[in-house]
Amino acid sequence: xxxxxxxxxxxxxxxxxxxxxxxxxxxxxxxxxxxxxxxxxxxxxxxxxxxxxxxxxxxxxxxxxxxxxxxxxxxxxxxxxxxxxxxxxxxxxxxxxxxxxxxxxxxxxxxxxxxxxxxxxxxxxxxxxxxxxxxxxxxxxxxxxxxxxxxxxxxxxxxxxxxxxxxxxxxxxxxxxxxxxxxxxxxxxxxxxxxxxxxxxxxxxxxxxxxxxxxxxxxxxxxxxxxxxxxxxxxxxxxxxxxxxxxxxxxxxxxxxxxxxxxxxxxxxxxxxxxxxxxxxxxxxxxxxxxxxxxxxxxxxxxxxxxxxxxxxxxxxxxxxxxxxxxxxxxxxxxxxxxxxxxxxxxx
Ligand SMILES: *Cc1c(COP(=O)(O)O)cnc(C)c1O
Numbered sequence: 001x002x003x004x005x006x007x008x009x010x011x012x013x014x015x016x017x018x019x020x021x022x023x024x025x026x027x028x029x030x031x032x033x034x035x036x037x038x039x040x041x042x043x044x045x046x047x048x049x050x051x052x053x054x055x056x057x058x059x060x061x062x063x064x065x066x067x068x069x070x071x072x073x074x075x076x077x078x079x080x081x082x083x084x085x086x087x088x089x090x091x092x093x094x095x096x097x098x099x100x101x102x103x104x105x106x107x108x109x110x111x112x113x114x115x116x117x118x119x120x121x122x123x124x125x126x127x128x129x130x131x132x133x134x135x136x137x138x139x140x141x142x143x144x145x146x147x148x149x150x151x152x153x154x155x156x157x158x159x160x161x162x163x164x165x166x167x168x169x170x171x172x173x174x175x176x177x178x179x180x181x182x183x184x185x186x187x188x189x190x191x192x193x194x195x196x197x198x199x200x201x202x203x204x205x206x207x208x209x210x211x212x213x214x215x216x217x218x219x220x221x222x223x224x225x226x227x228x229x230x231x232x233x234x235x236x237x238x239x240x241x242x243x244x245x246x247x248x249x250x251x252x253x254x255x256x257x258x259x260x261x262x263x264x265x266x267x268x269x270x271x272x273x274x275x276x277x278x279x280x281x282x283x284x285x286x287x288x289x290x291x292x293x294x295x296x297x298x299x300x301x302x303x304x305x306x307x308x309x310x311x312x313x314x315x316x317x318x319x320x321x322x323x324x325x326x327x328x329x330x331x332x333x334x335x336x337x338x339x340x341x342x343x344x345x346x347x348x
Pocket of ligand 1: 007064065066067068090132134135136162163164165183195
């Protein structure tokens with residue numbers, strides 16, 4: 001079965017081999033306070049900087065999920081209140097979780113068929129702006145230009161960006177935000193259970209100043225530990241090792257970005273010509289390159305079942321679009337032949 005689910009999704013072919021190597025090399029029993037572990041963290045971080053262009057002065061933390069990142073940010077970085085701009089189910093979920101912890105946090109929801117208008121954002125007392133760069137539920141994305149505009153408009157405000165379904169797929173300019181996070185079961189092509197939280201010096205400074213040390217995963221505490229190449233808890237060591245091995249073999253993010261954009265453009269053309277299927281998102285400017293959301297004039301249930309019989313797993317719709325759409329992941333681990341097979345099936 002080839003999974004086109006936008007997470008967990010198809011993993012790299014190297015995963016079984018790397019896992020066997022991890023077993024042989026004793027990684028599965030590795031102590032997380034050992035020199036070997038600290039080396040693994042050092043080398044994985046160096047690869048993230050080299051392959052994904054994570055800036056030198058940004059800290060990289062290893063946590064368990066993007067959902068955990070939502071909680072860490074809510075507990076460690078919100079001084080007065082956060083403002084959440086979203087157009088879909090993941091951004092809204094982030095807001096709802098945060099609001100339970102910080103009742104003053106506010107929402108700015110916007111139409112998913114049009115770009116976010118930065119001039120409509122009322123920051124008020126907010127000291128943290130939360131954005132979902134790639135909204136996996138509806139297949140929209142915030143463009144680099146928009147992120148830049150937001151940065152320029154609100155230079156004093158920390159911003160946190162959920163890039164769960166785009167990091168390692170598209171070339172992100174990390175300097176345009178203070179906190180970035182993603183879990184690895186999407187564009188990284190790896191099994192679930194590991195996420196990266198990437199933090200600017202300014203965010204680190206805020207975390208230290210607020211010193212919210214009443215959680216095992218407090219940002220201040222984690223930053224203190226990662227300075228020693230360690231984590232606050234026993235982390236997913238196998239996950240970190242698989243990340244290390246996969247990063248060794250992937251292309252630079254510039255090349256991957258070009259590949260993903262080219263494939264996305266081909267998908268757009270495919271659906272524009274299709275007699276029964278069309279993209280949910282009508283405005284090209286807001287289209288995600290890594291997640292496509294598709295509507296159909298005929299039964300989706302039948303289509304998904306027929307796909308399964310062909311060994312193709314389509315992503316279910318999500319949130320408000322659960323019943324009316326299916327989703328296709330356009331992630332780096334997908335192969336040309338697999339994409340062709342899916343297109344052939346969808347065209348039939
Ligand atoms: C998948 C996803 C999440 C949740 O990720 P977990 O690793 O399951 O916590 C959060 N945000 C976005 C945008 C996602 O696509």
